[in-house]
Amino acid sequence: MDLTRRHLLLLLPSAAVAWKYVLAGTPEAAPNYHRTDHWWGMLIDIPKCIGCGSCVRACAEENDVPDGFFRTWIERYHVADWKIERPQVESPNGGKQGFPPGQESGGKNFFVPKLCNHCEDSPCTQVCPVGATFVSPDGVVLVDKSYCLGCRYCVQACPYGCRFINPKTNTAEKCTLCYHRITKGLTTACCEVCPTGARQLADLKNPKDPIHEFLRTHTVQILKPHMATGAKVFYNGMDGSVR
């Protein structure tokens, strides 16, 4: 066949489209998702949290988390008057079944949902001797369970206590920020079921994400800022007693 200029012009755009799919990997796995276009984090609005435990239950169901282990959990804080350095913290079964009403008088009480902070400079990935845990190109700290030795260095290294060893697989496990959901354009399971909107998935690379406006206009903190981990879970209205 003689390749005329007309044929070439017709062929080029289709070749370009095809090449785009080649670059994106398997088209079924991620049709429109480009990892480098995102930088994921989460916003937690503490004054909105009612401690219902929906997030903990949803996380366990979505990710098949074994009983007694938690990728996300809720803590109930009681701060007696001025004793900010000595809060009483409880988390019965991770808050999975909610919380008892609480008998304390005086002081203040509030709930703090916790999960992996998906740190930019994560201590857990730095200590992995085999490269089984890493920060993905879209800013999610993940574990490659087929490559993990189960040496537990990362469990010790995480300053937030977000990792555990799965007793079935004997490999390190943690919050994946529902990577299988966010790459399909969904939000995380915990954010999906939160009845008050206390948890919101945030894409820090998307200039249209409401997170930017929120961060500008609210007093927002991260956990343990002195550790310089680059945590990407932002807490609104967090008390100074939260550890």
Added chain:
Amino acid sequence: MFKDIEHLVRLAAVIVIALVAFIAIRAAVVPKTFGEYGHYRAASLDDIAARPISFAGHDVCEACHTDVVDQKKLGRHIAVPCEACHGAQARHADDPASVKPPKLDTAVVCARCHEANSAKPKTFPQVVTAESPATPAINRIGPGSKLKRRQETQRQVRKGRGKWTSHAVISSCSCHPQL
């Protein structure tokens, strides 16, 4: 000049064999995509992303249940996502004909959020269900009587004093039809 070169050749041969062995073993042992993006196996991203979902997401629910969306708009639970009460429904969304979500017990579902707790925001509507006059007496026995509570709720429903999952009711609890 190259009179005694033989020992150098032997040494070179050993080095070449060692190098070839190293490259061969490394190629066999290191996973294919290791190092593509960083010090990890790039293919694991796809492995992790391939996990099936359990929660369909409220957009999927609302695509079919448009009547419920309209009903929800009338109540205060407009912003509460479907699966917060109904649980994971991706299987139902995939096959609505054969996978039916279980009916909800409003006495349980409402209390999950609205049971009083001193750590809840003060503006959030709360009730101590054990002391609530609207709670049937049998509910006040306390923990351990879940089955009885459910039977009693079903009895109330049969009497027409409560409704199962009509979303007009979701604007309130079956115990409080006036809300």
